[in-house]
Amino acid sequence: MKTLYEPAIHFQQVSFSVKNKTILKSITGSIPKGKITTLVGPSGAGKTTLLKMCNGLLTPTEGDLFIDDQPIASYEPTSLRRQVGIALQAAPMIAGSVFHNLALPRSLQGKTLTEQEAIQYLKDVGLDESFLQRSTTDLSGGQRQKVSIARTLINQSSILLLDEITSALDRQSVQDIEALIITLNKKYNVTMIWITHNLQQALTIGHYTWVMMDGELIETGQSSLLNAPKNPRVAEFVKGVNA
Numbered sequence: 001m002k003t004l005y006e007p008a009i010h011f012q013q014v015s016f017s018v019k020n021k022t023i024l025k026s027i028t029g030s031i032p033k034g035k036i037t038t039l040v041g042p043s044g045a046g047k048t049t050l051l052k053m054c055n056g057l058l059t060p061t062e063g064d065l066f067i068d069d070q071p072i073a074s075y076e077p078t079s080l081r082r083q084v085g086i087a088l089q090a091a092p093m094i095a096g097s098v099f100h101n102l103a104l105p106r107s108l109q110g111k112t113l114t115e116q117e118a119i120q121y122l123k124d125v126g127l128d129e130s131f132l133q134r135s136t137t138d139l140s141g142g143q144r145q146k147v148s149i150a151r152t153l154i155n156q157s158s159i160l161l162l163d164e165i166t167s168a169l170d171r172q173s174v175q176d177i178e179a180l181i182i183t184l185n186k187k188y189n190v191t192m193i194w195i196t197h198n199l200q201q202a203l204t205i206g207h208y209t210w211v212m213m214d215g216e217l218i219e220t221g222q223s224s225l226l227n228a229p230k231n232p233r234v235a236e237f238v239k240g241v242n243a
């Protein structure tokens, strides 16, 4: 398939069914390399299921998925998880210090993270070195999300999956995380897929947007498509959200 941009991820007629229920229906499309693609659609549309395909947490029941032009099945699972990082709304952490959590991805590979490196990663996400020894249980929601994002940087992932990472945050923290994601995208050229229910966020943060409905990919294009959708199903969805 010819695309105008280099794809980081390509879905070729990807379907996913579980217990006779079809959750994803023949998804075909490409996620552009180095850009932010926002993924929107009503609750239950299949957004998280699609995201989980991208780092091997779920496997298509039909169709093919390619990362950097290679079939996803050809990747060794742990190296795939390193290459494709994920940050979730709940920003799950293990009990202990921020440093302990940052060092975890390295220690899983039998490697160490120095304090100096950890401080640099904290700086990348706008936290100073005093956070290094803080307990993760004492962090605010926004700070937790920043640590969770810093943890994904440690693997130097080329693709980052973001699932509703600002949904539980106050307005200031939402703005901080949005600015952080834009900065990191530019600095490290990371391909990002960001699921959001906030259409304004999808529009302003995304370079590109995918719209899903009932397990189908019903529209893709530059995020400005959300301003004046030509597809009547997208128009109805946007109108419903903004009502």
Ligand SMILES: Nc1ncnc2c1ncn2[C@@H]1O[C@H](COP(=O)(O)OP(=O)(O)OP(=O)(O)O)[C@@H](O)[C@H]1O
Residues within 6 Å of the ligand: 018, 019, 021, 023, 041, 042, 043, 044, 045, 046, 047, 048, 049, 050
């Ligand atoms: N393991 C499973 N078994 C059965 N049904 C599932 C399973 N996983 C997901 N589903 C169903 O598939 C549909 C899509 O779920 P998914 O979480 O991908 O949607 P979503 O668009 O991310 O929704 P939301 O915006 O509410 O998070 C939903 O109807 C969900 O209940």
